[in-house]
Amino acid sequence: MKLISYKYKGVIGSYRTGLLYEEGVIDLQESYRSMLLHEEEKELVNIVDTLLPHTPDDFFKLGLIGIHRAKEVDMYMKDQHITNLFISRKDIRLGAPVPNPSKIICVGKNYKDHVAEMKSDIPEYPVLFAKFNNALIGPEDDIEKSSMTNKLDYEVELAIIIGKEATSINEDEALDYVAGYTIGNDVSARDLQKRTPQWLQGKSLDRSTPVGPWIVTTDELTNPSNLNVKTLINGEVRQSSNTKHLIFSVPFIISFISNLITLEPGDIILTGTPDGVGMAMNPPCFLQAGDNISMEIENIGTLENTVVNSRK
Incomplete structure (x- = not known):
């Protein structure tokens, strides 16, 4: 699993945490939200900012708990063959x-x-x-x-x-x-x-x-x-x-x-x-x-x- 820090090119603001694939990049928090909705965990969706913060610094402060949740997202993406969450690599800048x-x-x-x-x-x-x-x-x-x-x-x-x-x-x-x-x-x-x-x-x-x-x-x-x-x-x-x-x-x-x-x-x-x-x-x-x-x-x-x- 490859963890990245990214933002859209030309956009001012903080970097976000993502996962890198051959097909492109996914936003980790948004993909986690998608996974929770798929699993009908509506209460958890309401606290997704706490469960998986979007900024790299806050994400890594979670330690291995954050890594575990990122792996759950990775498995969800692969098992469900999710394609609509991919962002083109050419549209982002790595930090x-x-x-x-x-x-x-x-x-x-x-x-x-x-x-x-x-x-x-x-x-x-x-x-x-x-x-x-x-x-x-x-x-x-x-x-x-x-x-x-x-x-x-x-x-x-x-x-x-x-x-x-x-x-x-x-x-x-x-x-x-x-x-x-x-x-x-x-x-x-x-x-x-x-x-x-x-x-x-x-x-x-x-x-x-x-x-x-x-x-x-x-x-x-x-x-x-x-x-x-x-x-x-x-x-x-x-x-x-x-x-x-x-x-x-x-x-x-x-x-x-x-x-x-x-x-x-x-x-x-x-x-x-x-x-x-x-x-x-x-x-x-x-x-x-x-x-x-x-x-x-x-x-x-x-x-x-x-x-x-x-x-x-």
């Missing part, structure tokens, strides 16, 4: 799947080859840092290159979307707390990142971090630990690896963070990038306005964005 998560937690130095190319040491514990919502953009937005940086870099990463509150959980149960997975581009201003011991200023510039294009739920993507990942810059392959090469696995990362910080539904975890970043090239090759970045993760899809100069 960040979770526009305003309570936390964006990132893991650095999590592939051995990337650690080596950055001339660093393999960490004993996961290297954690944060991003903020101001940095998030969607799969159809442009990456804004701030005038503050001359060394803007790309990093393809598997992104985890948390599905229920997690505090001090064990590694063997960690995947039970996941709603799904998507792609993140941990765009990094290397000159700002490296000028102090803390990385934050180079990692959270306005409108710099694309996430998407959708969230693939765990019933469809069951094993996050063996996925091919790739980055192409203007059609040239720069990064190519597999999540089996993560130093700290997806279950370990979730467990480790949960023992430090309570994870909440809708939180995003970026799991680290493989080798092949622009900074490590000889000579270094940083992003410029007009560059096209295409990132692929097996069983998820492609996240594609263009770099533009910020107007600030």
